[in-house]
Amino acid sequence: MSKKSYFQYQKDLNLPVFIAIDLEVFDSGMSNFFTEMKFQKLTDKEIPLALDVMKKNNKSRCLSISEASPSVSRQIQGSLESDHYGQESVVRQAGYQVYRYKEQGLMVYSFGAKVWEFGCYSHFGSAPDAASKLAARIIMNRFLTWALIPQGxxxxxxxxxxxxxxxxxxxxxxxxxxxxxxxxxxxxxxxxxxxxxxxxxxxxxxxxxxxxxxxxxxxxxxxxxxxxxxxxxxxxxxxxxxxxxxxxxxxxxxxxxxxxxxxxxxxxxx
Structure with a gap:
């Protein structure tokens, strides 16, 4: 049975911003993409410490990444009224927000929650075409932007x-x-x-x-x-x-x- 891997953003700065992901579900280039985005993979010994930080630090944020289910995929691909403004949209729901980058992924987040969810396709971060590479960087940078606001x-x-x-x-x-x-x-x-x-x-x-x-x-x-x-x-x-x-x-x-x-x-x- 596969287990989740954890990555920390700018680990040397001790920023409490993490990614949790089952790498076996995704293409092999995912780890390299995270490294490019300045995330460092945590060792088995470091993971319990990170989980403790997530538990105790109210400013910590963890993006749990999973492969999109059929229902999430339909939302990623579907048409919205906001499409004419561009590929990205944010929709406010009761108690949380939904961020979508059309044809790429869907993120559910709340500034009052520590763990956010992101559904995407297995080639996320490793697709060879320029448009997908740009989209992946933008999506991860949106997450980092929201997650780092409490840190000033x-x-x-x-x-x-x-x-x-x-x-x-x-x-x-x-x-x-x-x-x-x-x-x-x-x-x-x-x-x-x-x-x-x-x-x-x-x-x-x-x-x-x-x-x-x-x-x-x-x-x-x-x-x-x-x-x-x-x-x-x-x-x-x-x-x-x-x-x-x-x-x-x-x-x-x-x-x-x-x-x-x-x-x-x-x-x-x-």
């Missing part, structure tokens, strides 16, 4: 660069995001974790600029970060998310940067 961590679509972050649409960043720990002054990204430096900048690529940066106003920076927040809800950004954006805007500088000179993961000084 803000998610923004974009990529980390030397001394800052370039904010982009999810498709432009290929589903990549940057988490900002506004309390601990840290940046969490696909490149690892580093301190939020005193000259940290938020950059917006501008196709019309040549050879110079232009400073954003405080209001422009607030609006730009709000538009690129990874938090998704039918009622828009929550109060904690708006507060984190306001805090970050007071700590950082917003710049328009020439799009033609942008190279991912490079120094953006001119």
């Amino acid at each position: 961590i803000l998610g923004l679509w974009g990529v980390a660069v030397e001394g800052g972050v370039v904010l982009q649409r999810p498709r432009e960043s290929r589903g990549e995001l940057v988490f900002i720990d506004v309390i601990g002054n840290k940046i969490l990204s696909m490149d690892g974790n580093k301190k939020l430096g005193p000259k940290f900048k938020v950059l917006r690529l501008d196709p019309t600029l040549k050879g110079r940066n232009v400073k954003m106003s405080h209001e422009e920076l607030l609006g730009f970060m709000s538009a690129h927040a990874t938090y998704l809800d039918i009622n828009g950004l929550s109060v904690p998310v708006r507060q984190m954006i306001q805090t970050l805007a007071r700590m950082t500088e917003g710049l328009l940067h020439p799009e033609e000179s942008f190279r991912p993961r490079t120094d953006l000084s001119l």
